[in-house]
Amino acid sequence: MIQGFLQDRYPSHTIRTSKYCLKISYPPFSENMDISGGGIVIEVSEDEFIFAGLNFDVQFTPLSDSHYAAEFIAIEEGEFDQESWVRSRRLKRDELVVRFNPIYSIKKVKVFAY
Incomplete structure (x- = not known):
């Protein structure tokens, strides 16, 4: 999976991968901003991702009901x-x-769900 994202008037976007829900959050939007947030995510495997971009944060939440949280390995x-x-x-x-x-x-x- 490869997905691009770009800041607009909304404070965040959600991207679903094979195992996780990724919440992409941006700094407060302003018409006077020099640089808006945006980037690309590549799902290398179900627990490994490559992100490129600027001005955003990413939170991982497992999609499965059998897992309640995600933690970073690296x-x-x-x-x-x-x-x-x-x-x-x-x-x-x-x-x-x-x-x-x-x-x-x-x-x-790299992340894992538990």
């Missing part, structure tokens, strides 16, 4: 060199959201 910031992922830094995995600042970045996220 959050990495980096880039692709040809087809290979090159990690520039590993982020704290105890966060509740994956945060993208007003500067474009790419993050690889």
Whole structure:
């Protein structure tokens, strides 16, 4: 699954993947904003995602009734060199959201539902 998203007048969007509901949240919208939020998500596997973009947060919620929460196994910031992922830094995995600042970045996220 590959899905793009862009900030509009709504404060958030919801994207359904094979196992999770992703809530994409944006900073408050203003007509005077220099940069609106937006990006792309690629579902590499049911528990691994690549996000690219800026100015948004992502929260994961399991779709299955047998799981009540999702937790991050790893959050990495980096880039692709040809087809290979090159990690520039590993982020704290105890966060509740994956945060993208007003500067474009790419993050690889691994999660699990429990």
